[in-house]
Amino acid sequence: MKIIKDKVAKLSFVALLMSLTAAMFYTPTASAHGEKSQAAFMRMRTIHWFDLNWSKDSVAVNDTMTISGKFHVFAGWPETVDKPEVSFLNIGIPGPVFIRAGSWIGGQLVPRSVTLELGETYEFKVLLKARRPGDWHVHTMMNVQGGGPIIGPGKWVTVTGSMGTFVNNITTLTGETINLETYNLSNIYFWHAFWYALGLAWLAFWIKRPLFVPRHIAISSGKADTLISATDKKVGLGFAVATMAIVAASMGTTNEKYPVTTPLQAGLLRGMKPIEMPEATVSVKVDDASYRVPGRAMQMTLTVTNNGDSAIRLGEFNTAGVRFLDPAVLQDETAYPDDLLAEEGLTVNDNSPLAPGETRTIEVTASDAAWEVYRLADLIYDPDSRFAGLLFFFDAEGNRQMVMVDAPLIPSFI
């Protein structure tokens, strides 16, 4: 019996080792950014990205592409997330597979953090230069201090070519043109090798002689003072003086070589210019909203009043970057990512044109697998079970009006 037990234990141990070894060799590429794991209310009630455009699906190394569009900073920002007083327009990519050649909010370059105002809508653009070949999921992204990353919609972009050909030429204010990809490398290697060699020399000076056992015996027998000789002290002093002299001399020559240097630049950029949005002539009141778990559908009862001078129809509901469209009113022509687009996902019980001055109560259903795939259905497990999103109404000429909705959401499990 004991032999069998021992064998089982041995085989189990071998199996464990094999599993661990196999796990080490299994290293798939991490292509996405956990966007589906982020709490649904974070994506639905903070930053609403819309009118997004990825300028290219495929781009060669050294070529550029842009992501542009707008984002609305939700006025009903959740209490559990810090307000976007210090925010950074980032880009969600797996490391520097692109370089961020530029990023703008409202036409202003934003290499630093910015302050955003609740309830405002901003235009943005990010210019990317391809660096590393592969298929990359490129997301819009806003980092908020105290709130974390708020990731927006992502689209697959293919980078072709070879990273070895990538160049990042920059002209400095001193008139020198450098390739930032390799600039200063030889200087870094030289100084690190130099100081490492000096450190090794100090170490070699001591380890060439017997070390631990005889010295410990000498100290134990009260002969500690004999272990450091006068020569040792002279050599040590030489090392210290040489070190300080080299530091001083190298600093002096560096200052001569680079007479113009500036400190790192930091600071918050305030006063971002929002888009002047026209006053909406449509008013929407959410009478109730529920999410039917088995049907993966959200149903809203809305009372819509048209205060404008042309008839309108509801064409789109956009939440957390997922777009639910009524194809009779709106069809996507922007090549929006398929997984985030429910082309026939919006149904309205009566979507006939709402005449000027008319008020109508409508039943709106936004249904698609995206509720599950993007884990938006998890909203029902959030601490503040409310939903929010953008409704887009269109008139016969295609003029669009954006209305924000925000209301409690009641789950239905049957």
Added chain:
Amino acid sequence: MSASQSAVRSRAEAVQASRTFDWMILFVVFTAILGGYHIHYMLTGGDWDFWTDWKDRRLWVTVAPIVAITFPAAAQACLWYRYRLPFGAVVSVLALMLGEWINRYMNFWGWTYFPVNFCFPSNLIPGAIVLDVVLMLSSSVTLTAVVGGLGFGLLFYPGNWPIIAPLHVPVEYNGMMMTLADLQGYHYVRTGTPEYIRMVEKGTLRTFGKDVAPVSAFFSGFVSIIIYFLWHFFGKWFSKTDFIADDAS
């Protein structure tokens, strides 16, 4: 052979065994410090050491020496009082920098493709040499802490300036002025490191104008003195042999 018999039969064999023992201990000490010190430094110095756009005149200069003097102080305590060997600081820093270079080259560049000129480690060797020499010459923990610790803080910035100065050359970029290091931070996207996390050029040392680095270095040196004492006693405690029954020293 019984446990009470010697493992060697001649003086030559004893010398050879002692030397083999030296190399084994050195290897173990070097790799153990490499691991422990590296983790400690990544957790405490972290981004200040990782990225050029964190290597500023105020906080990098202040933080890096304070958190870096720890293991050198502890290693000195052990190697000096047990063996009168004054290379505890240098061996610690050499181990740390080897580990850092492996990490930066294999991981930062090899796996995630951040250019090495953006993520190279800080140079700590000048301060470590001075720390060891002061201990050897003075044989005093107090003098080593005060003179060596202060020197460790003071030598840090000038010891790194020849390496980072080229990256502090200014550039005009889309209508804004920034250094090349700032531009590296902007260009080479760190999805998990938004700009506001960067702790640079913060503080109240405005009356010193542009000459703030020496003030920061002095402050760093003063705090390094205190940290030296603390970690020196950690090192002494860690190298106790009370657990060996025959040696209660």
